[in-house]
Amino acid sequence: MRAAPTILHLDMDAFFAAAEQASKPSLRGKPVVVGGLGPRGVVATASYEARRFGVHSAMPMAQARRLAPNAAYLVPRFSFYRAISGQVMELLGSLSPLVEPLSLDEAFVDLEAGGLADDSASARATGERLRADILATTGLTGSVGLAGTKMLAKIASEEAKPDGLVLFEPGTERELLGPRSVRIIPGVGPATGEHLRRAGISTVAEVVEAGEDELVRLLGRSHGASLYRMALGDDDRPVVAERDAKSVSVEDTFAVDIHDRLRIRLEVERLAERCVARLRGSGHSGRTIVLKVRRYDFSTLTRSETLRGPTDDPVVVREAATRLLELVDTTGGVRLLGVGVSGLADYTQEDLFAQFAQAAADQAAEAAGAAEVPEPAPSGAAGAAGPGPAALAVAEDRSDVAAAPETAAATAARWWAAGHDVRHVVHGPGWVQGSGLGRVTVRFEEPGSAPGRVRTFSVDDPELTPSDPLPLVEGGATGA
């Protein structure tokens, strides 16, 4: 616990949805939901307009559609978000050498290590300047929490949302946290929250009253002791810049459960190959191969095998994964399969082919996800009907596309993945609003323009080509 609030936590506001709104003027101020569009998709991010309908992260997409039928539904474009994230992380890097990214849209910064702040006033000024710089550079808003510990900084940024800054003065944590729900403490999820509630513990103050021994009895040594300390505001975890990856994994949920043993085996082999491509792309090899199976009834099991030494050989991983599959009963059907590698070792040899294959696979996966955007037209728009048959077919079968990167460009061009950027020889830049039945509908607008008009073309119109995302801010460089 430091004496000054010099740990900063940044959290971008509704990041994926905000990036899409910034890139597509006609969606600003409107409900936007980014997530999986297949029959088993879930919400990754809902814009604040969509949240007003009750839509939130991790909600099944089907439920979101019931709550907000007129929202725009978009598939995530990770390479675009990654480019914006890079700009934000660069700004954080200018504040301190100690930056700890938690995800594309979240990071801790140790301002003291950067020499920019040593008291509340300087910390607040630095945080406000950061927010202004992020807006100027990316066109997006982020919320900032400042406190003397990581936990409190994170809670502060949560409190600051959206588009705000909250600073907790060191020394005030007990009175600040006391009346709040235990669920605000990071690491206390639904299960722990319920466990504590049954023991009569609902607030942070009640955690402190219960005492460490009681918490250890309820939650176990590690969890109990750390929760007790967190409730006291006692958190000395440092901001750590570099953390080594511990595992790499890929998984696919199928649109429909698969039963055929040969098909299941084929999918496992494909997953093993994708996993190895990622493993090699990150410069690693690994010793333990993990197979994950989620059955028709959502019961999930894993089987693993540890090799004598680390490998990055696709044949070795594939064979281990299929051996593990032999140990699993799949009668009744399988909804998800996954293959992972852990026990990672650095594998210094650069494997350019694997990196290339990975980049291609990334692009293919994105291109394959179709999006559906109802006409933001006046009420009564029946535009919320399903995606075109072609789009649906792609969304349901994207693992096939990802496994065949050499056909990705052709696939993307034929199906015009909705939400993606395009350029027309005459009408200029725009994005695909929907496609199907041989037609593609494009809205012609760009980040700096007014909301644009919609036109429809034939899917093989030679004047229409896919293009990279445009910078969100004049003079910026957000190209993915």
Place this chain on the structure above:
DNA sequence: TCTGGGGTCCTAGGACCC
């Protein structure tokens, strides 16, 4: 139309070793 995908950390039992 119920429940993604990529991770991290922890627990607990058995094997094995000293």
Place this chain on the structure above:
DNA sequence: TCTGGGGTCCTAGGACCC
């Protein structure tokens, strides 16, 4: 001859986070 006690590795599962 009647149960020690650690430490480490492996496996499986579960909670949690974004």
